[in-house]
Amino acid sequence: MDFDLSDDQRLLKDSVDRLVADIYGFEQRKALLASSDGWSRENWAKFAELGLLGANFAEQHNGFGGGAVETMLIAQAFGRGLVVEPYLATVTLAGGLLRHCGVASLQDEYLPRIAAGEVTMCFAHHERLARYNQDYVSVSATRAGDGWQINGEKSLVLHGATADKIIVSARISGAVTDAGGIGLFLVDAAGLQRRGYATQDGQRAAEISFSATPAEAVLSLDAHGVIAQTIDEASAFLCAEAVGAMEDMHATTIDYMKTRKQFGRAIGEFQVLQHRAVDMLVELEQARSMSLYATMMSSETDAAERSRAISAARVQIGTSSRKLGQEAIQLHGGIAMTMEYKVGHYFKRLTMIEKTFGDTESHRARLVAAGTAF
Amino acid sequence: MDLSFTAEERAFRAELRDFFHTAVPDRIRRKLREGLHASKEEQVEAQRILNARGLAVPHWPVEWGGQNWSPIQTYIYQDELQQASVPSPLPFNCSMVGPVIAEFGSQVHKQRFLARAANLDDWWCQGFSEPGAGSDLASLRTAAVRDGDHFVINGQKTWTTLGQYADWIFVLARTDMAAKKQEGISFILVDMKTPGITVRPIQTIDGGVEVNEVWFDDVRVPAENLVGEINKGWDYAKFLLGNERTGIARIGISKARLLRIRELAAMEHVGEIRLIDDPKFREKLVNVEVELKALEMTQLRVVAQEKYLPRGKPNPMSSVLKIKGSELQQATTELMMDVIGPYVAPFFTEEELEFRNEPPIGPDDAATAAPMYFNMRKVSIYGGSNEIQRNILAKAVLGF
Numbered sequence: 001m002d003f004d005l006s007d008d009q010r011l012l013k014d015s016v017d018r019l020v021a022d023i024y025g026f027e028q029r030k031a032l033l034a035s036s037d038g039w040s041r042e043n044w045a046k047f048a049e050l051g052l053l054g055a056n057f058a059e060q061h062n063g064f065g066g067g068a069v070e071t072m073l074i075a076q077a078f079g080r081g082l083v084v085e086p087y088l089a090t091v092t093l094a095g096g097l098l099r100h101c102g103v104a105s106l107q108d109e110y111l112p113r114i115a116a117g118e119v120t121m122c123f124a125h126h127e128r129l130a131r132y133n134q135d136y137v138s139v140s141a142t143r144a145g146d147g148w149q150i151n152g153e154k155s156l157v158l159h160g161a162t163a164d165k166i167i168v169s170a171r172i173s174g175a176v177t178d179a180g181g182i183g184l185f186l187v188d189a190a191g192l193q194r195r196g197y198a199t200q201d202g203q204r205a206a207e208i209s210f211s212a213t214p215a216e217a218v219l220s221l222d223a224h225g226v227i228a229q230t231i232d233e234a235s236a237f238l239c240a241e242a243v244g245a246m247e248d249m250h251a252t253t254i255d256y257m258k259t260r261k262q263f264g265r266a267i268g269e270f271q272v273l274q275h276r277a278v279d280m281l282v283e284l285e286q287a288r289s290m291s292l293y294a295t296m297m298s299s300e301t302d303a304a305e306r307s308r309a310i311s312a313a314r315v316q317i318g319t320s321s322r323k324l325g326q327e328a329i330q331l332h333g334g335i336a337m338t339m340e341y342k343v344g345h346y347f348k349r350l351t352m353i354e355k356t357f358g359d360t361e362s363h364r365a366r367l368v369a370a371g372t373a374f
Numbered sequence: 375m376d377l378s379f380t381a382e383e384r385a386f387r388a389e390l391r392d393f394f395h396t397a398v399p400d401r402i403r404r405k406l407r408e409g410l411h412a413s414k415e416e417q418v419e420a421q422r423i424l425n426a427r428g429l430a431v432p433h434w435p436v437e438w439g440g441q442n443w444s445p446i447q448t449y450i451y452q453d454e455l456q457q458a459s460v461p462s463p464l465p466f467n468c469s470m471v472g473p474v475i476a477e478f479g480s481q482v483h484k485q486r487f488l489a490r491a492a493n494l495d496d497w498w499c500q501g502f503s504e505p506g507a508g509s510d511l512a513s514l515r516t517a518a519v520r521d522g523d524h525f526v527i528n529g530q531k532t533w534t535t536l537g538q539y540a541d542w543i544f545v546l547a548r549t550d551m552a553a554k555k556q557e558g559i560s561f562i563l564v565d566m567k568t569p570g571i572t573v574r575p576i577q578t579i580d581g582g583v584e585v586n587e588v589w590f591d592d593v594r595v596p597a598e599n600l601v602g603e604i605n606k607g608w609d610y611a612k613f614l615l616g617n618e619r620t621g622i623a624r625i626g627i628s629k630a631r632l633l634r635i636r637e638l639a640a641m642e643h644v645g646e647i648r649l650i651d652d653p654k655f656r657e658k659l660v661n662v663e664v665e666l667k668a669l670e671m672t673q674l675r676v677v678a679q680e681k682y683l684p685r686g687k688p689n690p691m692s693s694v695l696k697i698k699g700s701e702l703q704q705a706t707t708e709l710m711m712d713v714i715g716p717y718v719a720p721f722f723t724e725e726e727l728e729f730r731n732e733p734p735i736g737p738d739d740a741a742t743a744a745p746m747y748f749n750m751r752k753v754s755i756y757g758g759s760n761e762i763q764r765n766i767l768a769k770a771v772l773g774f
Contacts, residue, residue, distance in 0.1 A: 006375065285694050
């Protein structure tokens, strides 16, 4: 058991922290949100330069050779900076599907290009009626000559409007919620009907229609395990991102309490407020602990154990981030209600994270079904 | 960063687990598992079994019986000890007065007291709190006045846990009436047989007698029983309470309680289904499990930081462990109340439970569920109340 970062990890952490501090000022981010893509290709190139886009890819794919800990460090920094580039969509989701699907030719072709920042991708999986059921897939894949063609509608696709390539889940056989019979296909984005929009937290997503869309390649014809593993890793990413956001939100609140004066003294001198700030700290530390746990367990090979651990982490972090976020706004007062202040933006991001890849209640339900969180 | 236990750490854990399960009699461990208390004789018996193997005071300096373990080994030891429902070595001896004597006592004190404390040849109790000095401990008024080569102690202590069994008491007493309140306090060791000491038991809401009032009426104590320097007792008390806090999360005990709750919930039925299969009950259970898992990781993080902190300096983050650990211990007692249901009502004393000839009423552990729920309200009060822990965190971590 060792919580210390290795020299390489420390170096990675320092450089990503510095980069985010450098390019993610409040005004800089505000300009990004107003741009048409909603994110910056210039920033993306800087991520590539620093090795972030291949942080957890093998060295043979021009990656950094890192693992879950490296991903956690990046996610925390992105959480603090409220980064809006399509990292989760491209590297964690699409990159994860490619890494886990085991098709060497696709890995050789795409992972180096992702790492180099040459291609962005997304994972078109969620559908209107799926809620949080990962096995709900009604979009169909049917044989067409030598290949496959895709039909149907995908929804809430993270960074779906700007992705160059799309990995889409589609049903080959079985009923709409069967775990078996789900395939993963690579599709070129050009010519697809995509309706992009901003999300509450300044990220981007899209509705995507597939209409006799030809698949360029097949990642898997039995993808349940690959999808579950990848989404668990994405959950671990979101846990770490939430911790980064909570850290900064808490620190900002404490600073504010020390400077904001009412009744002739800093509001931080009032014990009733101090204790609430401490309760936020307790939530933050419990969340941080479970983010570490999610990181540690995200590469666990026993799928049931991994999914329990991830759900336990998401329950803790979902609960903690809601409490901490609401308290951060309350302790600030009116200023945190404005778009000109960072705390509200953190709150929005944390609130959306809680609804991505399963909300707190759905993860709790997974644990209840399993009978235990241990 | 590697968040798994090493092969050596796992082997260490397995060895301890095996020892605790085989060497400490099941009749004692079963009592704790079922929510009863070890008797004085059983506490002594268990501690001597541990001590014979060097496991009563592993965190003490090596020359006084310590093991020079890494913080993580100490953590594993506590976890396994608690999960096996082994009575913890008496905290007043092993976590409180022992480390203070080893750190600040004279050579004579060390030779006279430490080995006997480790073996529970002397039973120690704590003379800190007073009727007028609870959370504001430094306002204590028990006075020790120098008279030749003695101190004469007058005053009243309270909440003295298991004082009825004690051979010795370590007392915080005021030795300088004029000094600022933290600066006039001394740490004095007192033989409970000294004339002028009166112990009166206090019955607590669980029906048991765990705590006492202790009166000092012109109690003459040899001056050599002063630990360290005169008027420095507050520093030693802070050192002692810092030691107490790291163990206070008692995660292993909560784990053992949850295991017992599962066993019993599998035997109770709600309509057609077992309670353990009831979704609402399961939800409450997993909520506690999630927080306990998080607390265990937090504890491990605090343990891992220890190597970077000066020895003997409490880590303020251990206040997080105290707050959450006590809340979770209390949560497990509430779950047990849910399991036992209406059969929490019949009341029997522990003596009646142990020595009766009649069959028990209701499910297993029914008689201890409510007393334990009542009793465990104490854990967010003692060892520095959770409000005091919040004050500590506000000051030491948040910088208010």
